[in-house]
Every structure is written in C-alpha cells, then in structure tokens.
Amino acid sequence: MTVSYQPQIIEQEVQKYWEENGTFEAQEDFSKEKFFCLAMIPYPSGHLHVGHVRNYTLADVIARYQRMQGKNVMQPIGWDAFGLPAENAALKNKTAPKNWTYSNIEHMRNQLKALGYAYDWSREITTCDPEYYRWEQWLFIQLFKKGLAYKKMSQVNWDPVDQTVLANEQVVDGKGWRSGAPVERREISQWFLKITDYAEELLTSLEDLKDWPDQVKLMQKNWIGKSVGTNIQFSVLDHDPLTIFTTRPETLMGVTYITIATKHPLAIAAAAKNNALADFLKMLDTGATAEAELATQEKCGMNTGLIAIHPITGEHLPIWVANYVLNNYGTGAVMAVPTQDERDGEFAKIYDLPFKEAEPFTDEIGEKITRYRLHDWGISRQRYWGAPIPIIHCETCGPVAVPEEDLPVRLPENVDFSEGIVTLANLPEFYKTICPNCKACAKRETDTFDTFMESSWYYARMACPDQNNSILDDRAKYWTPVDHYVGGIEHAVMHLLYARFIHKVLRDLGFMNSPEPFEKLLTQGMVLKDGAKMSKSKGNTVDPQELLQRYGADSVRVFVIFTAPPEQSLEWSDSGFEGCFRFLKRVWAFSCERVKLFEQADGANDGLNACINKGNLEKANEEQKTIWREMNAILKQAHYDYDRSQLNTVVSGCMKLFNLLVKIPYEGQIENNPLCANALYINHLLIYSGTKGMSLTCPYKLN
C-alpha cells in the first residue's frame, strides 16, 4: 500500500476484478426490488466527449447508490449506431459506414470501461446489428398490419445539384451544404406512423409521470398541442366550399378575409388559371422545410382572386394565400380577424386589408372538435445507413409486408461511397425482388427508418438481448419500466415522445405490463467551456481521454458530479478539476497514513463491519460526539440530495465529512477509536470507487 495516490493502478485492478467476477451482470431475482438504471445510449461518433462522461457518470452514481440500497440493479449500455454522420465519414474517408461505426464503437467501449462504469456488458446492444433491427422491422410490420403505418406525400429538402434529400441540418442559409445550391421543397411519398392515434393517451398519461421534471412534461404537452375549436364552412364562389378551423368562433363577425396555405386545394386551383399566383406559390416553395425558418420569414401573401361567403352576413371575403398558414395544421385555412389576432392584424396592415370591430358571436355554429398540433411520425429516410423498411411494392398487390420468416431485410454492407452518396434506390441487387403474394417481379422499399425508431424500444430489448424467437419476452416485463432514465435535455420532446408511443404500442401487442417506459427522468444540462458548447470548430474541447490517463477516472467522475447540479449546464474548469484530483489525493494519503483501511477492508471485512455496526460511542468524548452528530447530519442531507438527484451537494457532503474527519484527534490504533473507523469507512463508501462493488459518491446506508 503506497501513500501516493496512483489511480491508474487502483482503477485497472478493480476494473479487472469487476470484469472477471461479472460483478455488474444482472439476473432476474424476485426476492429483491429490481432497479433498471439507464443512460441514453451514445451515437458512436468516434470519441467520448465530456457530455457523455457527465451523462454516464450521473447514471452510474444512481445505479451504484441503488445497488448499495440492496436493490437488484441492471445498468446496460449500447450504441445508437445508425445515422447521418457515418455517411458523411464514409464520403470523407471513402470507407463503408459500417466499418467506421464499428471501429468507433470499439474505441468508445474501451473508454467507457476505463471510466469504471458498473455496466452489465452482457446486455450490450448495437442498433445497426441485423439481429437488433430484425425485430424493429418485425414491429413495423405489426404496425402496418394494424393500419398504424401508412404512406402519404410529404415535403423534403431537395438539393437540385446533388440530387439528394437534405436533412434540416444540411441546409445552411437556404442552400445545400455541399452543393451550395438553393434548396427546393419537394413532395415525395413517405411512410408514417399514426402516433396521433395515441395523442390523447400520450397527453393524459403525462399526469401519471410523477417523477418527470415538470418542464419536460410541459414541453410534451405543448408539443402535442391539444386545442378545442370549431370547423366553420365558408361557401366559395364557383368552387367547393372551404372549411376553416378556429379556436375562437366568437370572433366570427370580425372576419374580413380568409387565408389559406400554399398547398391548399383552392390555392392550387386558383394558380392553375393565374400565372402570377403560380409563380408566387413556386417562389414560396424554395428554402428549407424547417419550422423555425418558416416561422421567422417575413409575412407575405397574394390574393387568389377567389371569394368566400361569410356564413352569417353573406359578405364577400377575399381569399389570400399566406406563407404563415401551416399546411399541416388544422385544415390549412384560417379566418382572419385582424382586430383580434396579432398575426392577422400584421398581415392586414401589410396588404391594406380591412379591419372590423364586431360583437362576439355567441350562437352555436359548427361542431366542437379537438385537434392536436402533433402530427403523424414520418419515419422514411432516403438514406443508406439505416434499417431497411420491410415492405415490397408490387404492381398488383400494392405494398406488401415482408414475410416474418424472411426477416431481417439486411442492409447491403459492401457499399462504395468513393463516387458519392449511395442510397438503397441505387442498388438494384437490393431492391429487385418478387412479390411474396403473387410472385410477380416487385421492388423492395428503398427508404430506411428514422433513427428515432431504434432509440424508441432499445431499453426493452436490453432486458432480453439474446432472445432469438421474439422481439421481447417476460424478462422485459420484469425489468421495465426503466426506473431511472438519464439523458440530455435536448431529447425532452422528440425521442421521449416517440419512445412513449412505441412503449404503448408494445403494451397493446402484449409485450409490456406498464403504460410508460420511463418511471423517473433526469435531464442533464449541457457541458460548456468558456461559456459555449464544446466543438472542434471553436477549439474549446476537453478530451476526457487525456484526463483519464493523467488523473484517473475518479477525478473526472468527481468533477462532472460536483461542479454543477445535474440539470444545469456545466462549465468546464481546469483548476476546478485539479481541486477534485487534490481532494481524492488527500483522502488516499490520509487513509494510508492513519489506518491502513484497505488491507482491513479486504482481509478482515467482517471485523470492520462489526466495529462499525456497533455504533459504539461509549469511549468517545464530548468533542467527538459533536463531530459524530455533525457527520450524521451530513449523511442525512446526502440521502435527501440523492433522492432529489442533486448529486453535486452529495459530493460537497463528502468533502465536509472528510474535513471533519481530519479534525478528529488521532489516538493510536483504529480499534481504539471507533469514531474514526466509522467515519473513515463511511467516507470511503462515499467517495472511493476502488473496493468491491463500492463506488464513487455512494453514501453509507443509514440504519
């Protein structure tokens, strides 16, 4: 036992012990309370960054705490391995996305191991593995059979030079990031999942999520955006009538014109006879499809020349096309009330349209209906690096599900990105097939799944990753719901909403007992340096690998836990990090010098525990008793802080305990000073990750 703190040696030794003994491998055990602890799995981008370290350390601290509370803890890990960056890397390095992805996983797995996380590595999942996406394809087919998956036309960003669909991220100032060409909007046929069938349940069951942050529930509620209103019909001269949706029917008498979206049938009909309008609609069709962009555009519109008839007064109202009317909300048409609605007022001013003050309209009109802002989930991607959608298109039979015995529909792996972007539509050997129904020549679907599909059910598969005959088995019912889910606040709406939806679908298929996938949620803040998000382009990155090698995992872990409360953004600080390292050094030196605790803990664990459990303070003097009381107050606070996931103050508590500990007068052997032994033992449980099953920042269990 050396007095100088050499974390690399200690950590390697203990990590080896964990691995050889399967310390963190979990089994179903009905005699204990189960605890499924999960951090959002990483995208294998190449290297771990400090944000990952923060995420996984938070979850690990929670997992180890629950383990010490006597629960049957399962903490798995995996790789969210499909996605756009692999294709970009493939273009850049002229390698197949698979190779890049798997070599990144290899490297990052080693980094996670060096950080000493208490993972059950036997449950590791990689979402680009055909054995994983096989069951995702199977699930899609169930949705298809239930009528919950369907195709419809939908807009994408189209790069006219590269002839590819662009992600919103790939559109920079309205231009394609590679070609620089102005982006067009194009309508293509795409697959959707009917998440709107579950909108009401997704909304109401938010109330049952007692251990989710209110902030996240509110964001989801607003995203679902339930509103109660009325459909009102307006006759249109020489055309079919027009239906508008309004949440404010009482403003009906103040309507002075009608605005419709660019894709509205009336706009298209009017444009067919009006070149200027057709040009205007075409002009509005350039630029990205992102909502943030659309909503910040300056309002503009054009009179279609069509006339609507006010249903009460019979007045003639002009129908305008306007860029601020959403195509995919309500009926794509609104009645404009410039005196009541700010946007209508602004638009009316620009185009000199009339304003009209009016008494509230109180008569019954139209039927009360409920609408949601939420729309169906578009899961089609025109990309290579994703799970193929298991559908075969047949001219006579239409879209046919791939028979279950033919799953998985494997993604061809030997693709060549040296000549540019590849999609499955470029690979006849992939898409040429025969119809499973009529055996005629047919074509496979060439779209792949949105990667949110993989991340919507992986937690459940982790309960039974070796199950070859079914998507899930009873082990999923044992382990789910996830008891504590930890991940970035950026996933507050989309990922978590999709996962809640898929969980309910799995429940309805009989695979789950619970209504919700995640019992408790912790949303961590960002990691910043110099007040900005770390990024290579800003040159403000901190590489956890270097820190690991120089200072060991524990200093890194203490730093990310101590420096900020989990939900707030964390500012990197070199000197703050040094402080954490210094603290661990002090603890190590103190224990080596005074009590040689580690030999005792290893060799005579029972004796030490007996000494502690006695809680014998008879020999202690008043000063020692005071210190002992203070220590108990700190421990009580630590438990309180654990329960509310405020882990930074748990570390403060460790430091306070240690500061008290060094103040206790030293009186010879440890056995003569139970106070010292107790306190030191507790402190080791709190901060030291070296001994068997003990961990970083896990408090002593109070009796």
Place this chain on the structure above:
RNA sequence: GCCGGGAUGGCGGAAUUGGUAGACGCGCCUGACUCAAAAUCAGGUGAUGGUGACAUUGUGCCGGUUCGAGUCCGGCUCUCGGUACCA
C-alpha cells in the same frame, strides 16, 4: 416566430421550496515548512465604511404582494435547449 429553461461573490455553485444569502470547491491574501520555489499544512476572503465590536449595502433589470422575497406575482433584458431529416 413559437415552446421550455437559466441569470446569486473574482469563478463553479449552496440556501431542504417564503425565514440568519454565499455551504462546498476554485482563485486570491497571510502565515508555517524551505536557501528559494513547487507541493503540503494552518488561517482569512461579497462590497463599502470603521483599528474594532459593528453599520450600510447586496441574488440580471423595472414594478408589485408580504412582518419578511434569491425564492411568489406582473412587465422586460440577455442567454441556452427544442422546433418534427443532427443525435
């Protein structure tokens, strides 16, 4: 634009949720050790005034509620996350 956060010493943050603002750590200052420095250890440290006990002031800005506001309410400013194809 819309939705949801955040703002407290020189810095990261604490204040158990309306009751002594600044725990813990960093930094800085003083002292011990040292020929000296580093490391380590001990003490101090919001600001202003005072030798001092102490006084005044202080939680982004403006206003309000309350015996009492960092905390609650109204109105802002700046900033971060999301905005349906980044994950």
